[in-house]
Amino acid sequence: MNNNNKIFQFKLVLLGEAAVGKSSLVLRFVRGHFLDYQESTIGAAFLAQTVCLNDTTVKFEIWDTAGQERYHTLAPMYYRGAQAAIVVYDIRSQDSFERAIKWVKELQRQGSPNIVIALAGNKLDLAAKRKVETAEAQQYAEENGLLFMETSAKTAQNVNELFVEIAKKLPKTPNPRPGSGRLPIPPIENNNQRKKPCCSN
């Protein structure tokens, strides 16, 4: 018998350079579709999606963020309190891979302790134009304790699998309230105890 009445809820954030396919990955995962022309995210989009594992159910609250560098300083608003992150790069762009590594470092430094980070090399359908070798990314991921998958939001390859792997790796604590008691230290010294940006008022 499954015990999947137990629902564990986690906040997940997507980070990565502009136009690597963060929103497309989320839309593929949540809505099951793909748009050839996906509008650039200027802000942060929120969606919810649940993954059923054999013994538990994991509900993701997904924050898809803007990739453009000018919005970099706003990213902590979204990865703060996240228990999981998907850092995305485009396998056709070495730059986007370098940027992904920077995101990983920032998360390791400023993200939630024990955050589960997945590295996703997206646009696998365009592997003919590959610039980032699988082995290279794989090695980096292993050295840094990251989940790693090459994905295609267009063909759906490895998209569900990626989220399922994250769901499996997340600790299923008895009190799965996201964020409680594990907020990271804010990056800027400030006593202002502002709550999350997205709290309803």
Next chain:
Amino acid sequence: MDSTDNNNIVPPVITTTSTSTTSTTTTATTAAATTATTNAAPSTVSSGGATNDQEDVGVSNASVNESLAGLSHHKQGIPDGSYRSVDVNGQWIANKLKEREHLYTEKKNMTIFLGTWNVNGKKPQEPLDPWLCDPAMPLQPDIYAIGFQELDLTAEALLLGDTTRSLPWEQKILESISNEYVKIMSRQLVGILLCVYVKKEHRQHITMERSDIATVGIMGMMGNKGGVAIRFKFYNTSICILNSHLNAHLENILRRNQDMKDIAKNIKFVVEDNNIITMFDHDQLFWIGDLNYRIPLPDAEVKEKIKKKDFYSLFLHDQLYQQMKSGAAFEGFQEPPISFAPTYKYDAGTDVYDSSEKKRTPAWCDRVLWKTSKTAENVGILTYRRHELLSSDHRPVSGSFIIKVRAVIPEVKNRIYQEIVKELDKKENDSMPDATISTNLIDFESVKFMVPVTRTIVLENVGQVIARFKFIPKLNEKILCKPWLKISPFAGIMLPKEKITIELTVYVDSTTSYAFNVANETMDDILILHLENGKDYFISIMGSWKPTCFGNTLENLVRYQGPLVGTQPMPVEQKKLSIPKELWRMVDSLYSNNGMAEENLFIVSGVSKEIEQIKECLDTGTPFPAFSNHSMAEVIIRFLEALCDPVIPFTLYQQALDGSSAVLSCKTLVSHLPSVNYNVFFYLISFLTEVLSHHDQNSLSADKLAIVFSTVLLRPSPTNSALVQQSTDATIVKKKADFIKHFIHSHNNI
């Protein structure tokens, strides 16, 4: 409407932390909650009134679903609010799963054997096969529930709770039923023992086994009469079995009725989520035992009817039948038709009814009753018999029934669970607010000192639900935007399809110009427009600022040898100009343009077009165009007025007013001014003295000039609203003018 203070974001309190659908202890509602979380079969009570508090079953699934759906809607999109409870979603899913139970379960027929025997304190002697393995029984039962009474009549059992007598009986049972069975549970109350066994193949489908006892003996303590109950869930069907021994003797009908009610009331089980349920909160309830109801007919008549096997007419006189018929006890219970002779009272070891002096009339003391809940399918009767075991003064009785259970098909249940979860996700995502924004980039282009520039963005609600929006501060910031920007409205609400225009206005005055003129900041910012329970939009703000001497500081201006536009300031440590060259240029041009003789100079306003041209020339260093002296005089006033900190600095304002009547204190104050301020002050005083020397032509007086100039040289800080308000009071105006006049006069006297 939202609070205007965006920093105090208080999460709405949604009181969903309680995990069950209800926290009341009402048995009916707790039962509903139980089934909701465990997929038990509907177990709401359907009693005809045996326990009259069972009737209103309370929470319906539909109403729970509705209220939960409402709650989950409010909870969406709140990333780490610790108040958010996931249990609500779990409940909703569990309820939906329950509704679709028929899709992932299959009906199975199960048989249950219930046996009861008052053994009259005897130890087991003969094999129990004739009772438990009757070859007449059509099937091997899936469940055996075997009850004994008077297992132990010793004082030890009564007083010390010794239960060792049960072991040989359990041993005896195991010898009879095959080794295909495994014990679920047994429970004993003095002489009353109940043992339940299940076929091994079904063991994993027996869950939530619980037991309880209820005594009705003397003072409710002695336990010589009472009941033992075992409940469990068999697949999705909840079953409760009660074995009781009620009070004896022909005349004690009311006592027995009361015993039954007391037992029913006192038996309680704690099940999932600490819910407390009663016997009646089960799909199938079986009540067996020595209920002790008699047949109130003459002994001879009873025996005659027995001989003739006229059980039907005998049964019409049965006390239990009478009580059930009148509703006085066991209401809602049923009993299979009796087609066997009374099981009490025999001379032990014989087939002879009581031959002792007491000559007790034969009676059907030993019975098997059942009650099916209104929401469950009734049982099917297989057999109801007595069995010829002779060692006691009672004969054992058994009833066999078919129970329909629903067995879960795990793969299908899993699939349906996932469907429900996806459904909920989709509804949640679809009911999130959504809006489009006309632009993510606002360019104010060229922004000038004290000239407001307004741009608009249009927000449109393109979602299915009401959208509440508001601008929120960035992480670790307290303000929504820079002080030179105004957002109107900064929060609001839109119905679906509704549009709203938001005005963004840049306005730089002397309170905010420092950032651009002195600190060389750029006019860039990012605003965050947040849709409650939804997404965030970033809006980039940009504008270009041309350095200007208006809204500047004296300290900064003297570092520019050339025009502000196109010249780099001298390093701080280097020698500076003694006064800003812009001030010199203006005063000088008045001299050259015969301004001293201009009537009511500084009193008459200038021409606004000329004023703008003069200001432009000051910043770019180009020669002034033709101008009227009044325009130039007005620019001087505006220049002084716009200084971020006036010539007499804000910090000295109050002190200057306090000492304005005393020449000496005024002079002392001025002598302590920073050198640039000191220079500018005396430069202006000399200039005003010169102006006054032409009073014949310009008809100005020291009073007039002092009032005009004191207003701009001696200003309260705009952040001190009390001082700002007073500054136009006649007494204050006079004090300020007096301060300046001391200098004009003394200069004159030199």
